[in-house]
Amino acid sequence: MKPASFHYHRAYTAEQAVTLLAELGDDAKLIAGGQSLVAMMNFRLARPAQLIDIADVxxxxxxxxxxxxxxxxxxxxxxxxxxxxxxxxxxxxxxxxxxxxxxxxxxxxxxxxxxxxxxxxxxxxxxxxxxxxxxxxxxxxxxxxxxxxxxxxxxxxxxxxxxxxxxxxxxxxxPAPARHAAMAEYAQRHGDFAVVAAAVNLHLEQDGSLRGGRVVLGGVGPVPVIADAATAVLSSGRQLTPQAATECGSVTADSLDLDDAVPGGAAYTRGLVRNLVTRALCQAAQLEEVVR
Ligand SMILES: Cc1cc2nc3c(=O)[nH]c(=O)nc-3n(C[C@H](O)[C@H](O)[C@H](O)COP(=O)(O)OP(=O)(O)OC[C@H]3O[C@@H](n4cnc5c(N)ncnc54)[C@H](O)[C@@H]3O)c2cc1C
CATH class of the missing domain: 3.30.465.10 (Uridine Diphospho-n-acetylenolpyruvylglucosamine Reductase; domain 3)
Structure with a gap:
């Protein structure tokens, strides 16, 4: 597939790029690495009439x-x-x-x-x-x-x-470092977008007890989702053990409102969430994961 025809502009500064965006109006689009936009243009899912290349900024x-x-x-x-x-x-x-x-x-x-x-x-x-x-x-x-x-x-x-x-x-x-943070994913093949991804950021006391944290999930909705159920567990003040991580993974998975429209269906996605949250928590706290 080849893209629809377009006019090409090159910007060397951010100011030049936004001036062109303002002048060229709604038909204009920026192109940076082109790794998503070019595919969309080739499939005619995007048809910008004016392309502003910012790769040289x-x-x-x-x-x-x-x-x-x-x-x-x-x-x-x-x-x-x-x-x-x-x-x-x-x-x-x-x-x-x-x-x-x-x-x-x-x-x-x-x-x-x-x-x-x-x-x-x-x-x-x-x-x-x-x-x-x-x-x-x-x-x-x-x-x-x-x-x-x-x-x-x-x-x-x-x-x-x-x-x-x-x-x-x-x-x-x-804004702030994340000294106990990790990401775990499952993709069908290495290099593919994740089917489900879990990212965690823990606030741990010196003794390993939980002082709060956040779990963010990809693949369970149209935007990255903050898992509120996990936040409650991570604020409990208890020690983060492998068992507690597994429990948090299960609580998170069970709390999600998934429909079968997610790739693989709701049960499959829930299973991935359970395992990936557990894995990311263990990695973030440098714990050995309990293999089930
Ligand atoms: C085979 C394949 C596998 C991939 N796997 C993954 C993956 O696993 N995970 C992942 O995250 N990504 C993946 N990608 C996408 C890759 O990360 C892209 O680099 C990224 O999504 C887009 O960055 P880009 O610089 O190439 O943007 P472009 O493709 O140039 O632009 C993408 C969009 O962003 C807009 N844009 C670009 N820069 C700006 C800017 N500074 N301000 C405002 N708008 C801007 C463009 O107008 C366009 O709408 C994959 C891509 C391919 C081809």
Whole structure:
């Protein structure tokens, strides 16, 4: 399949890109790594008449710390995170580095970007889960200025977000390290999007007791879902043992309102949730998983 014809523009700065977006109107679309958009164009699921290539906006390729947290430029690729910036992320943001191995294959990771992934808003995409898990802020730019959107309010539904048509994501801010966080997934083949993914972030006392935490699930709804039932268990103050992790996995799975429209059906999805939440909790707390 080949895409419908389009006009091609190249931007070298974020300001140039958003000026073009404003001038060209609703028919314009940004292209970053092209790893999702090109496939959609080839299948004619997207037919932008004007394409604005932002891959050369080099100033948006960075990872840096400041007083507000960890800032990642929107054009930073998945592969740069797992290679060039591994050391910068080694002080509490290891879960971000670890999550990159789940994204497609190496050629996809060398071109695909964090900004593109979050704007595309696949409900099982690793960056979308991480953003919700870690209370990220999505920073956008348009000719009207900058704004910051909490990840929890950014994802509206399947491939639908709070982004306005003339806005570009320029940065993702992760406000706090997550020293006990992990992600576990199941995909049909390595490199495929996950069928179900579970991401956890634990607040543990020195003695291993739980002081709170969050479980975020992908593959159980149109957006990454915070599992409230797990939050209750993780706030209980008890010790996180492998048995407690298993219990939390079961409570989470049983609490989900799933219909048979989810791939594989509700019972299959529930089983995956149970196991993946348990596994992610054990990994986050560095416990041996109880094999059942
Ligand atoms: C075979 C295959 C397997 C894959 N597996 C996975 C996987 O397991 N997990 C996963 O998360 N992803 C997976 N992907 C997708 C990959 O991660 C993409 O890199 C990502 O979804 C989109 O990033 P991109 O930079 O390529 O964006 P593009 O494809 O260029 O753009 C995607 C969308 O985002 C918009 N956009 C891009 N950048 C911005 C910006 N800065 N501001 C606003 N809008 C923007 C575009 O207009 C477009 O609508 C896979 C892709 C392929 C082809």
């Amino acid at each position: 080099a100033a948006l390729r960075y990872v840096q710390h400041d007083v507000d947290g960890l800032r990642i430029g929107a054009l930073t690729t998945h592969h740069a995170i797992e290679t060039d910036y591994r050391d910068v992320l080694a002080d509490g943001f290891e879960v971000i580095v670890d999550a990159m191995r789940w994204i497609g294959h190496l050629p996809i990771r060398t071109r695909g970007t964090i900004g593109g992934s979050i704007a595309h808003a696949d409900a099982t995409a690793e960056w979308c889960l991480l953003a919700v898990l870690l209370d990220a802020e999505i920073v956008t730019l348009s000719v009207r200025g900058r704004r910051s959107i909490a990840a929890g309010e950014f994802f509206y539904g399947f491939y639908s977000t709070a982004l306005e048509p003339d806005e570009m994501i320029v940065e993702i801010l992760f």
